[in-house]
Amino acid sequence: MSDLVFTADDLALTRFAVSPMWEVVNSFRLLAAGAPHPVHQPWLDQVRPRVASAGLDTGRLAELLPPERAYLPDFLTPFPPVPAPTLAEELAAIRSTPADQVQADLDKLGTPVARPLRLPRLVEEIEAYWDLAIAPYWARVKALLDADVFHRARQVAERGAAHLFNDLHSTVSWDDNTLRLVRRQCALSREATGPGLLLVPSVFAKRVLTWSRPPAPPQLAYPARGTGALWERRPAERAEAIAAVLGRFRTRLLTELDAPASTTELARRTGTSAAGVSQHLTALRDAGIVSAHRAGRSVLYARTAVGESLLTLS
Structure with missing residues (x-):
């Protein structure tokens, strides 16, 4: 068990962030495990062949994120200074990580690294993985993460921080100004962290994960609520109304x-x-309703947040 003691200042400095890199590391570990998953199987079935075809399943990320290890190198999930950093901002932070911090994380990982780790090359690999595995789904993933943050913020407003912490995960509890985490592989204590706490929801996290690098506040990544329905096919409640504006074929697409x-x-x-499909997709893309993502020799089209909101009532 780990105990993270809070002062009034620590509570005042507690906040949320949505982090693309937490989704990268958690999703890659899920892929690398190679096992079926009751929730993410549709995503796994679509993404695994693309990642393997690009050779990313045997690259540097595979060395740094072996599924059998509990520890995640801290430099892969840099502290987000803003509530919703972009992938580019987080990659810039990774690229500028001091060499001694990278080596300390590699030593803690305990897995032999056969090749010198060059951060610019690693960042390129992360970008390639993002384009194949996360970017086409990001509108849906981020909407769920934002909804989780909104729900948790309302919990604090309506019932207080204690209720928030006690509802976060079965392995997390709040008592006597202390956040307690059970079954922790890495100890987390206030003496070894900065002030406050950063809470990071993740759709791909299987359990609560922690990050600690003073003087930054500790990070606590937790499974986001609602993930069970993430890949379910959503009814297009407004398809008929949208068809009157976009046309039936573009609505069908x-x-x-x-x-x-x-x-x-x-x-x-x-x-x-x-050719006909491409012409209509180009129009939808220009309107910001769909997005295009390079996947090897193909281009994958996906609904944007605008496209999602057009079709659903939620």
Whole structure:
């Protein structure tokens, strides 16, 4: 068990952040485990072949994030100074990590690293993984993470911080100004951390994970609520109304993008030429309703947050 004692100042400095890099490390570990998953199987089935085809399953991330190790190198999840850092901002922080901190994390990892670790090359690999595995799904993932933060903030406003902590996860509890974490692989204490606490929801986290590097506040990444329904096909409640504006075929394409798909796949599903599908997708992309992501020789199209909100009532 780890005990993190709080003063009034620590509580005042507690906040949330949504971190792209926490999703990178947690999702990569899920992929590397190679096991089926009751929630994320649709994502695993779509992403695993792309990652393997790009050779990312045997790259530097695979060395740094072995699924059998409980420890995650801290420099891969730099402290977010803002509530919603971009991937580019977090990668810049990784790229500027001092060499002695990187080596200390590698020593703590305990896994032999066969090749010298060059941070610019690692950042390129992370970007490639992001484009294949996270970016096409980011609108949906981030909407769930934002919803979790909103829910937790309301908990604090309506019932106080103690209720928030006690509801966070079964391995986390609050008592006597102390946050207690059970079954922790790495000890977490106030003496070894900075003030406050950063709470980071993650759709790919299987358990609570912690990060500590003074003088920054400790990070606590936890499984986001609602993840169980993340990959369920969502009913398009407003499809008829949207069709009156966008046209039936473009609305059909939008509904087909419940999961990211290529032009060829969408042409096959809709019985239309790839050229015709491409023309309509370009119009939707220019309007900010879909996004395009390079995946090897193909381009995957995905609904943006705007596209998601158009089709659903939530």
